[in-house]
Amino acid sequence: MDALLKQFERLKRPIDMVQTLHDRQLKEVPARYILPSDQRPVPAIEAPQSIPVIDLAAHHSEIVTQVAKESQDWGFFQRIKRVSKEFFDLSLEEKRRQCPVRPGTRMLEGYGRFFDISDVTVLDWVDALVHYISPPSVKAVEHWPKTPHTYRETYEKYGEEVLKLTDKLLGMLSEGLGLDPNYFRTLIKEPLLQLRINYYPPCPQPDLVNGLRPHSDGNLLTVLIDDQVDGLQVRKGEEWFTISPVPGSLVVNIGDLLQIISNGKYTSAEHRAVVNTNQYRMSVVMFLNPQDDVLIAPAPELIDETHPRLYQSILSQEYGTTYMSKDNRGKAPVEALILS
Numbered sequence: 001m002d003a004l005l006k007q008f009e010r011l012k013r014p015i016d017m018v019q020t021l022h023d024r025q026l027k028e029v030p031a032r033y034i035l036p037s038d039q040r041p042v043p044a045i046e047a048p049q050s051i052p053v054i055d056l057a058a059h060h061s062e063i064v065t066q067v068a069k070e071s072q073d074w075g076f077f078q079r080i081k082r083v084s085k086e087f088f089d090l091s092l093e094e095k096r097r098q099c100p101v102r103p104g105t106r107m108l109e110g111y112g113r114f115f116d117i118s119d120v121t122v123l124d125w126v127d128a129l130v131h132y133i134s135p136p137s138v139k140a141v142e143h144w145p146k147t148p149h150t151y152r153e154t155y156e157k158y159g160e161e162v163l164k165l166t167d168k169l170l171g172m173l174s175e176g177l178g179l180d181p182n183y184f185r186t187l188i189k190e191p192l193l194q195l196r197i198n199y200y201p202p203c204p205q206p207d208l209v210n211g212l213r214p215h216s217d218g219n220l221l222t223v224l225i226d227d228q229v230d231g232l233q234v235r236k237g238e239e240w241f242t243i244s245p246v247p248g249s250l251v252v253n254i255g256d257l258l259q260i261i262s263n264g265k266y267t268s269a270e271h272r273a274v275v276n277t278n279q280y281r282m283s284v285v286m287f288l289n290p291q292d293d294v295l296i297a298p299a300p301e302l303i304d305e306t307h308p309r310l311y312q313s314i315l316s317q318e319y320g321t322t323y324m325s326k327d328n329r330g331k332a333p334v335e336a337l338i339l340s
């Protein structure tokens with residue numbers, strides 16, 4: 001909690017929302033957003049065929065078919081994006097009034113900027129709305145947007161679909177490791193589901209900035225809706241590949257915790273977002289986490305003489321705190337746990 005309050009205090013330093021900078025029609029980005037020349041997003045490569053697009057409906061059991069149908073429903077996607085955009089279209093004052101940044105159960109929640117940890121970090125060209133979706137004990141609906149009035153029911157419904165989908169995916173992923181299909185279900189107890197809506201306004205000098213800095217997600221599994229505008233990139237070796245949005249599809253990311261539990265059999269992908277000069281971009285991101293008191297460690301079943309244990313164990317909550325405290329993230333948070 002102390003760490004959270006400290007973070008909260010730091011965030012109280014006045015930093016303009018990127019949307020405000022955009023409204024001022026700046027011709028140049030402020031200095032604090034400009035990356036050192038060796039870190040700028042050089043033109044990325046279109047992703048090769050090897051980035052898998054999985055049609056869940058074509059796989060597995062009936063439940064998957066059902067979930068996939070619901071969550072891949074085009075109309076429902078449009079609705080999620082519409083209610084989200086309507087919130088971001090409110091005035092700055094109104095957004096801040098409805099969803100002020102506040103310390104939630106485990107993370108800061110509200111409408112604001114969340115990665116500006118230290119004074120030396122180069123800032124990201126993104127604003128965000130963050131809050132818990134589930135379980136009921138941590139979701140504070142009184143702090144969710146009130147405009148549009150359909151926001152709450154839309155995200156409650158989407159949250160249910162994401163929980164069904166991630167439950168199914170985790171079952172498949174545990175089988176892929178040769179573990180009991182209920183391995184993750186048992187481990188995580190009641191899952192915590194967080195939402196972050198990223199809003200990237202157009203930027204006068206997109207080649208100089210990060211939309212969202214390189215990172216891997218510090219959770220178990222991430223489900224992302226991309227808004228038809230290129231921006232998401234994944235790193236493979238020294239190269240960055242653009243993941244172009246596929247209409248009606250979700251992007252599923254493996255998070256650091258899954259890398260640790262699988263003892264490195266699954267890898268959390270390093271990714272970032274870039275911005276452009278003429279279009280805003282929005283992404284709707286759901287992060288699935290275990291309960292705070294769950295000990296994250298390589299599954300003992302996956303360790304033997306030929307597969308030595310690779311990572312230290314850490315409490316889920318503690319990982320969240322150290323993750324947020326690392327500024328220049330990349331894969332540093334998970335790499336810090338590698339046993340030497």
Ligand code: OGA
Pocket residue numbers: 196198212217231232271272273282283285
């Ligand atoms: C994230 C993320 C990418 C995007 O929110 O963790 O990686 O395209 N977002 O917004």
Ligand code: NI
Pocket residue numbers: 215216217271
């Ligand atoms: Ni991410």
